[in-house]
Amino acid sequence: MNNIDALEAVYRFHDSLTARFGLVCTGGCATCCSVNVTMTSLEGDYLRRAEALQEPELGKRLGRAADRPHFRPHLTTNELAEACFLRRDAPVETGEHGEGSCPLLDRSGHCTVYDHRPFACRAMVSLERCVGQGEAVMPPFLFTFNLALYQVIEHLDRDGVSGNMLDLLTDHRDRSVPNRPLPGFLVPPEEQLRFARVLDELKKVVVGNGVLADFLPDSLPLP
Numbered sequence: 001m002n003n004i005d006a007l008e009a010v011y012r013f014h015d016s017l018t019a020r021f022g023l024v025c026t027g028g029c030a031t032c033c034s035v036n037v038t039m040t041s042l043e044g045d046y047l048r049r050a051e052a053l054q055e056p057e058l059g060k061r062l063g064r065a066a067d068r069p070h071f072r073p074h075l076t077t078n079e080l081a082e083a084c085f086l087r088r089d090a091p092v093e094t095g096e097h098g099e100g101s102c103p104l105l106d107r108s109g110h111c112t113v114y115d116h117r118p119f120a121c122r123a124m125v126s127l128e129r130c131v132g133q134g135e136a137v138m139p140p141f142l143f144t145f146n147l148a149l150y151q152v153i154e155h156l157d158r159d160g161v162s163g164n165m166l167d168l169l170t171d172h173r174d175r176s177v178p179n180r181p182l183p184g185f186l187v188p189p190e191e192q193l194r195f196a197r198v199l200d201e202l203k204k205v206v207v208g209n210g211v212l213a214d215f216l217p218d219s220l221p222l223p
């Protein structure tokens with residue numbers, strides 16, 4: 001049982017969570033598939049298991065995209081959360097977004113690494129079709145719980161880094177930022193009861209011979 005198994009368990013749990021929300025996202029809908037996707041280095045290790053990434057042509061496409069402007073994070077989710085828990089002013093993200101579609105999309109708008117895609121791709125879901133109509137509409141609770149799952153995933157990789165997917169897949173780890181351990185979750189008061197119930201479910205997800213709780217701190221404060 002290792003952290004990559006725990007990451008896979010978080011992804012599995014997220015699949016079961018999103019299935020409760022009547023989302024409209026479907027294959028071929030790729031509005032959110034841009035060059036600005038971020039992930040942790042642990043997610044990069046998982047993503048490299050995707051068969052499509054073994055193709056040399058795709059490697060070249062990734063390299064070309066990584067050389068063009070794209071979002072590079074200067075902060076991590078747990079870093080922002082830590083500032084909130086310490087009642088410090090939240091640092092401001094200064095990374096700028098780039099133009100263009102994710103090079104892992106195929107010509108028909110399908111993700112070539114779908115089963116191994118990072119959490120940032122999984123978290124982008126909508127209650128309404130956003131193709132040609134603007135922005136995704138996310139259920140507020142799912143938005144909150146997604147934020148918590150970003151934090152959990154960073155914690156699983158707390159000795160690793162976060163960066164743009166293109167940079168991490170092309171071995172530009174120098175363009176990334178160090179991850180941090182989980183300082184607690186950011187949950188609005190009105191969602192804390194439901195959050196606690198779903199968190200309890202998450203902790204019981206089986207990972208090898210144990211459960212996900214084995215990978216998390218014993219006590220996780222809410223603000």
Ligand code: SF4
Nearest residue numbers: 033102104105111121
């Ligand atoms: S990895 Fe897949 S799901 Fe994520 S942005 Fe790229 S094509 Fe879209």
